[in-house]
Amino acid sequence: MEREKALELLRKYNIERLIILFLCCGMGLLASCGQQKEGQLKEMNVLLIVGGHGFDEEPFYAMMDKLPGITYDVAEHPDAYQYLKPGKIEGYDAVLLYDMPSEIPEEAKKDFIAMLEKGTGLVVLHHAFCSYDFWPEYTKIVGGRYHHFPWQKNGEEQPPSTYKHDLVLDVKVVDSKHPVTKGISDFQIVDEAYGGTEILESVHPLLATDEPASAPLVGWTHHYANAKVVTLTLGHDKQAWENPVFPQLLSQAVSWVGDCKR
Ligand SMILES: [Zn+2]
Known part of the structure; x- marks a missing residue:
């Protein structure tokens, strides 16, 4: 009897030790997620996806190269989706979209969503907000939609979205x-x-404007699956990229979505 009692105690003790060990590991993980030091950005490896919309490359990449704490690879459509595949995407903390395709293959949709389920951060920049006209899930991912066609809001037809330079x-x-x-x-x-444009109520507003030609929000955060998402509709050309606020916003957006990968 004594021996059984002793064994039972030992089992219980080990289980308690395991629970404590798991709790400590969990706390440790949480702590390392928050290890971004004050005023210091965590080093981020970013996959930048382009294609489907032209832009002035030289000043854009000049701005990208100066982003503090960020290294990046460029993937261009139509080959860009290969980088989202399991086995490749794990090498990146975040994906920065500066592309604008209207269609996406079924397989790429699955890889895109699987990537977000893994917790890879996503930053949607400027014209990337206008992508994937025929993929409703993209609205739920980025927190809204630029409508190239008339659309319905509360049962009423709305005209297509507009742009003004x-x-x-x-x-x-x-x-x-x-x-x-x-x-x-x-x-x-x-x-x-x-x-x-359509902006979902589930977004967390960051940046607003009262410019009549603009939607009331030009920057927000959103969540999809296990991923953090930031959408910034700013960033058409070097007039924006060379504004000192722009690279700060972009690097802080990448840093935030890419941190605490789940
Ligand atoms: Zn533009």
């Missing part, structure tokens, strides 16, 4: 405590604006 936008930081907007005050930027 070279506007001087007064941008208001609506959540200055968020890691993506930290250290950024209200600013002015010369940029293209998208109007009449």
Whole structure:
């Protein structure tokens, strides 16, 4: 009897030790997720996807090369989806979309969603908000949609979304405590604006403008599966990229979505 009692105690003790060990490991993981030091960005390896929309490459890549703490590979459509495949995507902390395809193959949809289920962060930049007209799930991923065609809102038909270049936008930081907007005050930027777009109520607003030709929000966060998502509709050309606020916003967005990979 004594021996059985002793064995039972030993089993219980080991189980308790295992529970404590698991708890400690969990706390450790949480702690390492929050290890981003004050004012210091964690090193991020980013997959930049382009294609389907032209842009002035030289100044864009000049801006990308200067982003603090970020290294990146460029994948261009139609081959870009290969990088989303299991076995490849794990090499990246975050995916930065600066592409604008209207269609996506079925297999790529699965890889895209699987990537978000793995917790790979996603930043959707400017015209990448206008991608995938015929893939409704993209709306749920990025937190809204640029509609190239008439669309329905509360049973009423809405006209297609619009764009207008070279506007001087007064941008208001609506959540200055968020890691993506930290250290950024209200600013002015010369940029293209998208109007009449759909923005889901589930987004967390970061940047707003009262420019009539623009949607009320030009930046927000969203979540999809296990991934953090940031959508910034700013960033048409070098007038925006060379604004000192822009690279700060972009690097903080990448840093936030790419941190604490789940
Ligand atoms: Zn544009």
